Amino acid sequence: MTADIIVHNLHYSYPPLTPDGDPVPVLNGVNLEVQQGEFVALLGRVGAGKTTLCMTLNGLVPHATGGIFRGEVTVLGLNTKEHPVADMARSVGMVFQDPESQLVQMRVEDEVAFGPENLGVPTAEIEKRVNWALKAVGLADYRDRSPLLLSGGEKQRVAIASMLAMYPRVLVLDEPTASLDPEGKAAVFNVLSDLCSEHQITVFMATQELERIARFADRVIVLHEGQVALNGPPAEVFQHVAELQAWGLGVPQLVELGHVLSQHTGQSYRFTSMSDAYRQLRRQARKVRMRKSQGPFPPPPSRAANPLAALSQIVVENLSYTYADGTPALRDVDLVLPPGEFVAILGPNGSGKTTLAKHFDGLLKPTAGRVLIERRDTRTTRVAELARLVGYVFQNPDHQIFAPTVREEITFGPRIQELPVTIASQRVDDVMARFRLTPYAELPPALLGFGQRRQVALAAVIVTQPKVIILDEPTGGLDGRSRQELLEVVASFNVLGRTVILITHDMRLVAEYANRAIVLLNGRILFDGPPRALFRQPEILAQAGLALPPITRLADRLEAEGMAAGMLSSAEFAAAWQARLPVKHKRKKKARRTTGKESTSDAG
Numbered sequence: 001m002t003a004d005i006i007v008h009n010l011h012y013s014y015p016p017l018t019p020d021g022d023p024v025p026v027l028n029g030v031n032l033e034v035q036q037g038e039f040v041a042l043l044g045r046v047g048a049g050k051t052t053l054c055m056t057l058n059g060l061v062p063h064a065t066g067g068i069f070r071g072e073v074t075v076l077g078l079n080t081k082e083h084p085v086a087d088m089a090r091s092v093g094m095v096f097q098d099p100e101s102q103l104v105q106m107r108v109e110d111e112v113a114f115g116p117e118n119l120g121v122p123t124a125e126i127e128k129r130v131n132w133a134l135k136a137v138g139l140a141d142y143r144d145r146s147p148l149l150l151s152g153g154e155k156q157r158v159a160i161a162s163m164l165a166m167y168p169r170v171l172v173l174d175e176p177t178a179s180l181d182p183e184g185k186a187a188v189f190n191v192l193s194d195l196c197s198e199h200q201i202t203v204f205m206a207t208q209e210l211e212r213i214a215r216f217a218d219r220v221i222v223l224h225e226g227q228v229a230l231n232g233p234p235a236e237v238f239q240h241v242a243e244l245q246a247w248g249l250g251v252p253q254l255v256e257l258g259h260v261l262s263q264h265t266g267q268s269y270r271f272t273s274m275s276d277a278y279r280q281l282r283r284q285a286r287k288v289r290m291r292k293s294q295g296p297f298p299p300p301p302s303r304a305a306n307p308l309a310a311l312s313q314i315v316v317e318n319l320s321y322t323y324a325d326g327t328p329a330l331r332d333v334d335l336v337l338p339p340g341e342f343v344a345i346l347g348p349n350g351s352g353k354t355t356l357a358k359h360f361d362g363l364l365k366p367t368a369g370r371v372l373i374e375r376r377d378t379r380t381t382r383v384a385e386l387a388r389l390v391g392y393v394f395q396n397p398d399h400q401i402f403a404p405t406v407r408e409e410i411t412f413g414p415r416i417q418e419l420p421v422t423i424a425s426q427r428v429d430d431v432m433a434r435f436r437l438t439p440y441a442e443l444p445p446a447l448l449g450f451g452q453r454r455q456v457a458l459a460a461v462i463v464t465q466p467k468v469i470i471l472d473e474p475t476g477g478l479d480g481r482s483r484q485e486l487l488e489v490v491a492s493f494n495v496l497g498r499t500v501i502l503i504t505h506d507m508r509l510v511a512e513y514a515n516r517a518i519v520l521l522n523g524r525i526l527f528d529g530p531p532r533a534l535f536r537q538p539e540i541l542a543q544a545g546l547a548l549p550p551i552t553r554l555a556d557r558l559e560a561e562g563m564a565a566g567m568l569s570s571a572e573f574a575a576a577w578q579a580r581l582p583v584k585h586k587r588k589k590k591a592r593r594t595t596g597k598e599s600t601s602d603a604g
Contacts, residue, residue, distance in 0.1 A: 002077070004170055004202040005034035005057060010071035012052060012061060017443055023068050026052045028226030030071075034219075037200035039192060041213040041234075044223035045248045045479045046451035050206035051097070053223065054174045057204060058092040059085045075170055090119065093168030097175040097450050097477055098396060099152070099159035108134070108150075108158055109143035115166040126165075133161040136191045138184060149325060152395040152473065153179040153349030153505075160188060164195075171195065173205040175450075177212075178476030179395060181348040181505045183545035185209065189216045208479060211550060214238060214252045214272075222249070235272045250480030253508060253550045257570045264574050274550060278557050281577075285561035306340050306515065313339040313468065313499060314360060318369035320523075321355055329355040331523040333369070339467065340497045344510040344531070347520035348545045353503045354395070356520065357470045360501070361390040374467070388417070391461035395472040395503075397445075397453040406448075406456055407432070407441040413464035431463045434489055451477050455486070462489060468499040475506055487513055508549045511535070511568035519544050532566045 010030040013023035026049040034040050044050045055061040059080040062069040073080045076091055093115075096102055105111040112133050116126045134140045137157040142150070147158050156179045163171060171192070177185045189212050195201040196218075207213060213220060213234060220237040222230035224247050230237045238244070238251050241259040245251070251259070254277045258269040271277035316335035322328045329352045337343060345353045358364040359371045362383040371378045373389055394400050403409035410431060414424035432438045435455040440448060445456050454474065461469060471490065475483045491513060494500045504510065510517055510531050517534045519527040527540050534540065535552050548556070555567035562580075567573045 003033040004036045004038075004076055005032070005204065006072070006074040007032045007053075007056070008072045008074075010053075010056065010073060011068070012049075012056065012070075013068040014052075015066050017447055026226060027056075030223075030226070030228055032221060032228055032231065034202055034204060036202055037196050039196045039203045039216060039218045040205070041217040041220045042204065042206040042223060043208070043213075043220060043249055043479075044206075046477075046482045047449050048223045048479075049226055050223055051174050051449060054094070054172050054204070054206050056080060057170070057172045058088045058094045059083060060094070091169040093163035093166050093171045095160050095163050095171070095173040095176045097178060098398070099155040099179075100396065100398075102159055102162070103147045103155060106146055106148075107143070108139060108145050108147055111147055111158055112143075112161045112165050115162055119166060129165040129167065133165040136164060136187065137161045138187050146325070149323060149327065151349045151354060153181055153184055156180055157184060157188075157349070164191065167199075168201065170202045170204065173203070173207075175207055175477040176205065177207065177209055179349075179473055181545055182507070182547040184349060185212060185505075192216070208250070208477060210238075210250055210252045214255075222247070238272075239270070245480070248479055248481030250483070253570060254554065257551060257554075257573060260570045260574045261577060264578050274554060274557075277554055281554070281558055281563075282561055285558060285563065285580075306338060308338050308340040308497065311338045312336050312372075313374055315372040316356075316359070316369070317371075319356075319359065319366050319371060320368040321352075321359070321364060322367045329523050330359075333523070333525055335518070335525065335528070337499065337501075339499055340494070341516055342491075342494045342500045342514050343502065343516045343518060344514035345501060345503045345518050345520065346505070346507075346510065346544065346546060347526070351520040351544070352523040353520055354472055355523075357392070357472065357501060357503055360468065360470060361392050362386040363392070387466075388464075389466060390468040390470065391464060391466035393454075393458050393461050393469070393471045393474060395476075397450070397457035400457055400460075401445045401453060404444055405442050406437055406445055409445055409456055410437075410460045410463055413460060417464060427463050427465075431459045435459045435485070451479075451482060454478070455482070458486065458489075462493065466498070468501065469493060470501045470503070472503045473505070474502065475504070475509060483509075507547060508551075511549050511552065519546070532568065535566055535568075 007030050010027050012027040013025040016022055017024060030053065042050050052061055056073045057075050063085050069081060078088065080088060103111055105114055109130060112130045113126050116129055134143060137160055139157050139161060147155055156176065160176055177188050180188065192203050193216050196203055217234050219232065220234050221228055222237060230240060238255045241251055241255060254271045254274065258271040261269040314337040316333055319330055319333040321330040333356065347353050355364060359366065359378060360373060362378045362381060365379055373386055378386060401409055403412055407428065410428050411424065414427055432441060437455060437459060445453055458474065474486060478486065490500055514531055517531045518525060519540060521544050526544055527534055535548055551567055551570055551573055555563050555573060556565045559565045564576055
């Protein structure tokens with residue numbers, strides 16, 4: 001059988017970033033094949049070349065980018081270097097990470113029909129395809145809406161539907177679910193899986209959705225230093241925990257748990273699925289209980305209370321907001337946030353999360369009710385004044401980046417604050433170093449990857465040291481290390497007593513960092529409290545389409561065996577588990593440390 005995708009000895013460098021610069025190498029001898037109907041996931045760090053590799057599959061690289069291209073890329077028998085993008089687009093669909101870069105119509109239905117119309121598909125067939133594609137991504141009732149007025153996640157669903165409606169033989173997707181809520185992610189992966197199995201469509205997806213690709217992908221390819229570093233079934237690739245972490249990549253949470261338990265106990269734990277982890281740990285829990293009758297596992301520790309909880313920094317009173325087209329977004333919202341909170345705002349796409357947050361810095365003014373920021377009424381306070389108190393990092397970094405270079409973008413805030421030059425310069429240098437942006441200081445931000453532009457946008461806000469920082473889906477599309485580095489910066493900001501507000505669908509992030517979770521549904525507050533309390537309310541999670549982190553689900557299933565329910569992280573789970581192990585296991589661990597040897601060969 002001839003493979004649908006064949007990449008042979010591919011080398012590619014972008015054109016020089018400056019007139020006197022050198023070409024920028026990205027891919028360095030990539031070799032891979034993808035068979036018809038295969039679902040292949042592509043992993044790699046931010047800037048590893050994933051987007052570049054995706055764009056070679058429909059000819060955008062090199063036809064639209066120029067640069068130095070060596071080797072061959074053949075898709076459906078066509079050499080992409082010899083065939084223009086228009087030819088490739090007839091059978092190769094491409095979904096970009098930024099949906100706004102490919103939405104061109106004023107109605108959702110017209111957007112989804114646009115591709116099939118250009119392919120000359122009969123009208124009746126177009127209608128059938130549009131209905132199917134919109135239903136597949138959960139937007140069947142949105143056909144008359146304007147894409148411009150949708151949330152970021154809803155725009156991404158439209159972009160995916162517009163490609164599905166073209167019935168491509170090969171579908172290439174670059175971080176397509178980064179902005180989607182859990183239900184949206186699940187719907188997209190289910191559709192892609194069906195396309196592969198039922199229609200023999202080949203799917204090639206660059207993604208950081210580790211939990212889902214472990215379940216859905218036939219194969220995982222890891223790109224590192226411009227080459228294919230790992231290539232195999234998910235269960236096989238994700239057992240290379242040490243290598244993946246060294247390369248700055250994450251692994252599914254249960255694989256991580258097995259790795260942590262193996263390190264902590266000296267025993268071998270290898271989990272490939274929830275059922276596998278539950279079966280192994282339940283068996284050992286029963287053995288432990290038989291050996292040592294010491295009651296249930298210790299409960300998870302309580303997080304420290306906010307010492308400033310009695311104060312009010314943000315006050316929302318009876319807030320309602322309706323968009324110009326008549327769409328109600330918020331309804332009678334009441335909320336008080338003290339300084340020093342680390343808050344996660346949750347809810348499905350279109351629930352009002354971003355709309356609520358934009359009231360905190362005055363970008364939106366209430367239709368009814370009011371919002372007070374440190375006793376300033378946002379209805380009458382200038383946005384420029386509120387911006388000194390509240391920094392906002394948009395979901396799409398291109399909505400706020402405007403300066404000609406990275407350094408000037410990050411310097412703009414301190415300059416507006418009229419800080420002394422020496423202080424401003426030191427702050428800028430420090431924040432660029434923390435986000436690993438120093439090498440790009442004199443480059444235009446537009447030349448950086450989407451994930452790196454996210455980092456520029458965040459750095460430009462952090463450097464001003466506002467009292468409140470709002471981050472709208474900050475980790476979408478980031479690799480494991482970039483995600484961790486970003487959150488460490490944000491957490492250190494919070495430790496100083498400043499408020500962090502995260503709009504997110506990443507429940508693992510909520511579990512590990514937030515001390516308060518606010519769930520919105522249809523413009524109203526459905527829940528407001530600690531994440532651990534939220535995780536104990538399945539009816540609220542179901543209403544809002546939220547999913548528990550795998551580690552929490554596993555702990556809950558093991559509650560009957562004495563495990564404390566509601567665990568929030570692998571480290572928390574491992575600490576509770578180790579506390580119940582027989583003494584001899586702890587001695588094994590100590591002996592390994594003494595000899596300087598710690599087994600990781602069976603980690604995961």
